[in-house]
Amino acid sequence: MLRYLGVEIRRTFRDRRFVFFTMAVPVVFYLLWANVFGKADGTVGGTGLNTRTYLMVSMASYGALGAALTTTGSRLAAERQSGWLRQLQITPLRPWAVITVKIIASMCLALPSVIVVGLAAVLTQHVHLSPAEWGGMIALMWLGTLPFAALGTLVGSLVGPDAAQPVTLICYFGLSILGGLWMPVQTLPATLRHVAHWLPSNRFAGLGWSVVGGHVPPASDGLVLAGWAIVLGALAIGAYRRATVRG
Amino acid sequence: MNAIAFTGVSKSYGPVRAVEGLDLTIDAGSTVALLGPNGAGKSTSIGMLLGLVRPSAGEIRVFGDSPDTAVKQGRVGAMLQDGTLVPGLTVREVVSFIRGLYPDPMPLEEILALAGLTDLAGRRADRLSGGQAQRVRFAIAIAGAPRLLVLDEPTAAMDVESRRSFWGSMREYAATGRTILFATHYLEEADENADRVIVVARGRVVADGTPNEIKAAVGTGTVRFTIGDQPTAGLDALPGVTGVEIRGSVAQLRTTSPDATVQALYATGLRVTDLEVRGADLEEAFLSLTHDN
Ligand SMILES: Nc1ncnc2c1ncn2[C@@H]1O[C@H](COP(=O)(O)OP(=O)(O)O)[C@@H](O)[C@H]1O
Ligand SMILES: [Mg+2]
Numbered sequence: 373m374l375r376y377l378g379v380e381i382r383r384t385f386r387d388r389r390f391v392f393f394t395m396a397v398p399v400v401f402y403l404l405w406a407n408v409f410g411k412a413d414g415t416v417g418g419t420g421l422n423t424r425t426y427l428m429v430s431m432a433s434y435g436a437l438g439a440a441l442t443t444t445g446s447r448l449a450a451e452r453q454s455g456w457l458r459q460l461q462i463t464p465l466r467p468w469a470v471i472t473v474k475i476i477a478s479m480c481l482a483l484p485s486v487i488v489v490g491l492a493a494v495l496t497q498h499v500h501l502s503p504a505e506w507g508g509m510i511a512l513m514w515l516g517t518l519p520f521a522a523l524g525t526l527v528g529s530l531v532g533p534d535a536a537q538p539v540t541l542i543c544y545f546g547l548s549i550l551g552g553l554w555m556p557v558q559t560l561p562a563t564l565r566h567v568a569h570w571l572p573s574n575r576f577a578g579l580g581w582s583v584v585g586g587h588v589p590p591a592s593d594g595l596v597l598a599g600w601a602i603v604l605g606a607l608a609i610g611a612y613r614r615a616t617v618r619g
Numbered sequence: 620m621n622a623i624a625f626t627g628v629s630k631s632y633g634p635v636r637a638v639e640g641l642d643l644t645i646d647a648g649s650t651v652a653l654l655g656p657n658g659a660g661k662s663t664s665i666g667m668l669l670g671l672v673r674p675s676a677g678e679i680r681v682f683g684d685s686p687d688t689a690v691k692q693g694r695v696g697a698m699l700q701d702g703t704l705v706p707g708l709t710v711r712e713v714v715s716f717i718r719g720l721y722p723d724p725m726p727l728e729e730i731l732a733l734a735g736l737t738d739l740a741g742r743r744a745d746r747l748s749g750g751q752a753q754r755v756r757f758a759i760a761i762a763g764a765p766r767l768l769v770l771d772e773p774t775a776a777m778d779v780e781s782r783r784s785f786w787g788s789m790r791e792y793a794a795t796g797r798t799i800l801f802a803t804h805y806l807e808e809a810d811e812n813a814d815r816v817i818v819v820a821r822g823r824v825v826a827d828g829t830p831n832e833i834k835a836a837v838g839t840g841t842v843r844f845t846i847g848d849q850p851t852a853g854l855d856a857l858p859g860v861t862g863v864e865i866r867g868s869v870a871q872l873r874t875t876s877p878d879a880t881v882q883a884l885y886a887t888g889l890r891v892t893d894l895e896v897r898g899a900d901l902e903e904a905f906l907s908l909t910h911d912n
Contacts, residue, residue: 462671
């Protein structure tokens, strides 16, 4: 299994589009927003964080969420279609191992987004966190990608390769925008604010905002994310089994 | 021991009966061809053998166990009919990864050499020509040194030269005492590479024997001419002839040796006009076999 995990991670890093969209894009947008909005020394409503730090978490979340979704969704659909998954099915590697590795790999592949945006923040925006805060943020944001990896697996098991790409992108932008990763939730209309409150993307970034603000994240963040992870995970496993065990 | 045993195996997809009541045993160590036209049920049978498709009825055993168990224990390797390689890995990486999944694999260099990939080992597996990619898929199939190797129309994307070297590799693997089952729709491939040929059509076995027996039954060609109202007796006794069909004024002879048949035909003194000699039309031959049964 470890060997499979290594193979999955290695080949993803060779995919230039992956590197571009999950690392370069979040960093560029981070630098852009931080330069546009970060000049004012105010804090972002309610969080007590300065804009540059707040945006660091937003863009890290944005990149991580994208990485977790795209490394599962479209790829899984493509591998189902191309026969690669069937080829794996006739090796001693068990189907549950395949899906477990896919999910863990996609969580691991989300980490670089967090790390590169964090580095950009430290190096160019003078964001300062204690080592414990860095450690906490990275660890929680690693675990927090689980519901997105499950969502991607669900999409990849349900729809074909042509549809998987747009469906994944809709989930990606929908969750990012409604979850308050592009604009703070406080600036959204009231109804959307309520929706955002229950979205995993908002809670996911919430983990990061709490940690960098020096707080322990509220249990509700963990619970909402765990709830999503369980529901999406169960659906994903069901859909994956249906997709691979043929009639 | 039997490497493979199918007992009363059927598979339906809605109204389509892909496989109907297949009874079959294959000895360990033999090389067997599953020969049949498109849609005969070859891939469905192979899918069931590998545990990828669940039979609607019947039972399959692989080395005495269920297909799932045999696969889990690494006793089976296969090259499926269609399938592309996963992007982002070199030939060496992909073969070495698959190899590592098996309990008792072949040495990596040996796999690469046997599949003729030594010079391509560093290339990206998703950027190879059709024939080269098939070799990588063959390497993946044998990587775990499986006791049973299953190949579903393995030479489909290959030119003549690649085919020849492919079957060479296959025979080299077979020589190590492994069991091989391959599907094809070319009689020639079955003839040259198998100890036994099982002909399937419309989900059923229509013939089963050594390549020579099958060739004799199917014929390797047809000789057709206008016979008019001359007597037809004795045509079936001409050298090579395995079947005679008279349609109106046209006689059609199925033969294992068109040359010998034609020579003998002229020697009979019959007035032969509109002579036409063709290689075996397998599709037609299979259909006639289906009717015979
Ligand atoms: N997944 C499927 N769904 C519906 N029909 C199928 C499916 N797979 C195969 N068939 C049908 O079953 C028959 C046998 O197909 P197949 O086993 O692929 O034949 P072969 O490999 O000999 O060409 C064909 O009529 C085919 O259309
Ligand atoms: Mg087929």
